[in-house]
Amino acid sequence: MAIEVRIPTILRPYTKDQKSVEAAGATLSALITDLDTQYGGLGERLLENGALRRFINIYINDEDVRFLGGLEAPLKDGDSVTILPAVAGGSK
């Protein structure tokens, strides 16, 4: 089961500078586990205490995974996953 995962610049040091990699998993959680197996350390940049990091946005086929069940969001062959760093900040 091949799912294309688009990797943002800041995480490309983990993927040998590849912009896009392939991974497998029936859920987002399983996909992240597979990504971390292939590219050691990547999982920790996406998860914190078992939850998605606040600073990272993940989309499945253009939809924010927060609206698809988060880590339990289902995946199927041919889906496309995009990881982007949140653009946020502020004076507080």
Add this chain to the structure above:
Amino acid sequence: MALTISRAIVDAILEQSRVEYPDECCGVILGPVGSDSPIRHKPMVNAAHSPTFYEFDPKDLLALYREVDDNDEEIVVIYHSHTETEAFPSRTDIAYAGEPGSHYVLVSTREEIAPATEFRSYRIIDGVVTEEEVSITE
């Protein structure tokens, strides 16, 4: 390192920061891949609508990256305003900074400060903030 930027875009950002006050304003300036030239100014909506926080809406964020990819552009500058504090990256700004290749520009709308002195640019890489010179072209 330095940021070279046109007077027209600087003025537009300062104007946006005043219009959206008391909320923080935010946006990007795009340029051709590899050029480091901020040419296309794109104000963004602060989805947080807050005087102390800004955030691109996740949908807007994805659309922005798609657009940048489709146009062979890169995000040269990511900017936002601080409303009551100096134009220097806060701990929150540093924690969120996720584009090592972009210039992070901050402006301030705090009172009694001449706006021209409060347009500042930084690189934020791995939690390290480095201020850089801003060169404004007329």
